[in-house]
Amino acid sequence: GAGVSQSxxxxxxxxxxxxxxxxxxxxxxxxxxxxxxxxxxxLEFLIYFQGNSAPDKSGLPSDRFxxxxxxxxxxxxTIQRTQQEDSAVYLCASSARDRGxxxxxxxxxTQLSVL
Amino acid sequence: SQQGEEDxxxxxxxxxxxxxxxxxxxxxxxNLQWYRQNSGRGxxxxxxxxxxxxxxxSGRLRVTLDTSKxxxxxxxxxxxxxxxxxxxxxxDGGGNNRLAFGKGNQVVVIP
Numbered sequence: 001g002a003g004v005s006q007s008x009x010x011x012x013x014x015x016x017x018x019x020x021x022x023x024x025x026x027x028x029x030x031x032x033x034x035x036x037x038x039x040x041x042x043l044e045f046l047i048y049f050q051g052n053s054a055p056d057k058s059g060l061p062s063d064r065f066x067x068x069x070x071x072x073x074x075x076x077x078t079i080q081r082t083q084q085e086d087s088a089v090y091l092c093a094s095s096a097r098d099r100g101x102x103x104x105x106x107x108x109x110t111q112l113s114v115l
Numbered sequence: 116s117q118q119g120e121e122d123x124x125x126x127x128x129x130x131x132x133x134x135x136x137x138x139x140x141x142x143x144x145x146n147l148q149w150y151r152q153n154s155g156r157g158x159x160x161x162x163x164x165x166x167x168x169x170x171x172x173s174g175r176l177r178v179t180l181d182t183s184k185x186x187x188x189x190x191x192x193x194x195x196x197x198x199x200x201x202x203x204x205x206x207d208g209g210g211n212n213r214l215a216f217g218k219g220n221q222v223v224v225i226p
Contacts, residue, residue, distance in 0.1 A: 004157075033213060042203065042218035043158075056213065091157065102207055103148065104214060106157035 002026075006092050006107035013082055014115055021077040021110045025094030031102065032075050034067060035091045037109075043091065049075065050097075082114045125221040134191040136220040138204035139184075145208045147180055149189050152201045152219070161189075166208075196226045 005024040013019050025032050034046040045059035049069045060066070064082075069075040079086055089111050093104040128134050138147070146165045150158040164171045164180045164187065171178045177190040191198055201221050205214040 035216070043216040045213050045215065048213045059213075089156065093158075102214060103160050103163060104150075104158070104205075106150075106159070108157040 004092055004094050004105050004107035006090075006110050008110060009108060010111045010113075012113045012115065015084060016081055018078065018080045019082055019112065021079075021090050021092075021112070023075045023077070023092030023094075023107060025073065025075070025092070026096075026105055027073075029094035029096045029105070030072070031095045031097060032069055033093045033095075033104065034075070034077050035093065036088045037091060038088045046077070046090075079112075082112075084114050087112055087114045124218070125223075127223045127225065128194055130194060130196055130224055130226050132194055134194050134198070134222050134224070135188055136202055136222070137186060137188045138217055139186045140204075140206045140215075141185065142206075143208055144182075144206045146206075147178075147187050148205045148207070148214065149176075149178060149187075150203045150205060150216075152203065153199075158203065161202075191222075194222075194224045196224050198222060199224045 007022045011019055030051045032049040035043040036046055037043050047060055047067045048056040064080045067077045089109040091106055091109045093106045095102045095104050126134055144166050146163055148163045149161045151161055152158045162173045162176055162178050164178050166182055175192045180187045201219040203216050203219045205216045207214050
């Protein structure tokens with residue numbers, strides 16, 4: 001596609017439920033990131049995928065969070081047993097490494113609200 | 116922990132004035148980038164400056180980088196109401212694989 005696509009754009013769920021957030025990166029981009037942004041805050045790194053390498057999961061806040069990237073393209077971020085503190089905007093970004101630098105292209109995010 | 120840290124956090128200016136915001140970081144970097152975010156959703160890349168560059172221009176944007184002080188500044192000249200947004204710096208370096216973002220500057224341009 002023309003840009004990074006995230007779905008759903010908004011998700012309201014009840015505490016304790018599981019949610020899945022989807023990201024479609026720009027075609028051909030080998031790197032994919034998930035970030036979380038709480039209201040009025042900066043971006044908190046969650047996880048990074050680069051090609052076929054093992055993902056960098058060092059930013060995942062707890063074992064309730066997991067992510068996968070199938071076929072080097074679409075990624076799904078799963079949050080199990082959601083808590084109210086999980087409410088935030090979840091942003092996905094992709095990039096094509098260019099001479100060792102990275103310019104990220106972001107999706108519009110998923111606004112997650114846990115009631 | 117966040118590498119980038121912008122200062123000041125919030126800035127309100129009149130249309131036509133210049134807006135300057137700063138970013139400091141703690142470790143060595145390969146490059147530093149600035150992004151803009153409107154309405155709390157997706158970020159848009161504005162400009163990238165490499166560690167061996169000191170100044171870069173793009174339209175009404177001017178970025179400086181001082182690696183000795185581990186700081187960068189973003190200047191928006193002749194601001195417009197459409198420049199109202201949050202601006203984030205992000206650093207690439209420090210031995211990990213990701214961009215580290217600062218907390219952002221909220222800029223409000225009053226028409």
